[in-house]
Amino acid sequence: MTTTTKNFTVNKDTANKKITVIRDFDAPVESVWRAWTEKELLDQWWAPKPYKTNTKSLDFREGGHWMYAMVGPDGEKSWVMVNFFKIDVNKLFTAEDFFCDDKGERSNELPGMNWKNVFTRSGAGTKVTVELTFKSEEDLKRILELGFEPGFTAALGNLDELLEKF
Amino acid sequence: MKRDVFQAIADPTRRAILTLIAIQAMTPNALAEHFDMTRQAVSKHIQVLRESELIKQKQEGREIYYLMQPKKLKEVDRWLETFRNLWEERFNNLDQLLKKIKK
Numbered sequence: 001m002t003t004t005t006k007n008f009t010v011n012k013d014t015a016n017k018k019i020t021v022i023r024d025f026d027a028p029v030e031s032v033w034r035a036w037t038e039k040e041l042l043d044q045w046w047a048p049k050p051y052k053t054n055t056k057s058l059d060f061r062e063g064g065h066w067m068y069a070m071v072g073p074d075g076e077k078s079w080v081m082v083n084f085f086k087i088d089v090n091k092l093f094t095a096e097d098f099f100c101d102d103k104g105e106r107s108n109e110l111p112g113m114n115w116k117n118v119f120t121r122s123g124a125g126t127k128v129t130v131e132l133t134f135k136s137e138e139d140l141k142r143i144l145e146l147g148f149e150p151g152f153t154a155a156l157g158n159l160d161e162l163l164e165k166f
Numbered sequence: 167m168k169r170d171v172f173q174a175i176a177d178p179t180r181r182a183i184l185t186l187i188a189i190q191a192m193t194p195n196a197l198a199e200h201f202d203m204t205r206q207a208v209s210k211h212i213q214v215l216r217e218s219e220l221i222k223q224k225q226e227g228r229e230i231y232y233l234m235q236p237k238k239l240k241e242v243d244r245w246l247e248t249f250r251n252l253w254e255e256r257f258n259n260l261d262q263l264l265k266k267i268k269k
Contacts, residue, residue: 012246015176015178017176021253025257025260027267031264032260035267044259045260045262046256048251048252048256049255
């Protein structure tokens with residue numbers, strides 16, 4: 001299933017437990033790369049309103065990690081850990097993310113996923129392809145039940161409606 | 167037993183079954199004719215689809231028909247829509263930021 005507006009595509013491949021998000025940006029690849037890899041910049045765009053991203057630490061290198069909190073309007077926090085695997089500057093990076101506690105200990109209550117983010121020049125701008133792979137169908141199911149990431153769905157006002165169905 | 171919708175639609179044969187009965191209700195025999203596998207194998211797939219509540223059965227005289235339950239499939243759409251909204255908003259934020267850092 002594919003949905004498209006202007007230059008934004010979300011493609012779901014359930015058979016391969018994969019979701020691909022593609023988006024064009026009107027900025028050079030170096031700027032887009034910085035926005036994805038520097039904490040001062042990430043904190044400014046990663047969370048949808050009214051949430052805020054609050055980075056505790058970001059060590060952007062192969063084997064490094066990014067630990068951040070999604071902070072809700074009432075100050076409630078959901079901690080997320082991102083482990084970086086492969087990094088090819090201005091081209092791609094791969095990572096995994098999962099929910100954790102405030103010490104960075106993995107929380108097994110919520111499933112994580114694998115990321116492959118590819119950055120390519122597209123005219124004067126940049127095309128970003130985000131490939132999200134879930135570890136199992138069970139994970140996809142749990143994500144469905146819990147909302148994609150706590151707070152995000154609530155922020156979008158859809159979670160209550162979604163939960164009514166279960 | 168209730169089964170996961172995502173698991174149910176992950177299989178290509180089951181997706182084909184859904185496509186067939188989306189057009190019209192079908193008997194198990196009519197369905198099986200469309201597939202190059204044993205009736206038993208087709209019937210196992212039907213079972214998974216029933217358990218996930220993607221299809222339901224209706225008795226008409228001596229025949230059983232399978233019908234699509236579109237409401238269940240909408241759950242998948244709804245989830246994707248939520249996911250899409252998240253990324254759309256996130257990327258709109260990024261557009262704003264990129265304008266700033268470009269100077």
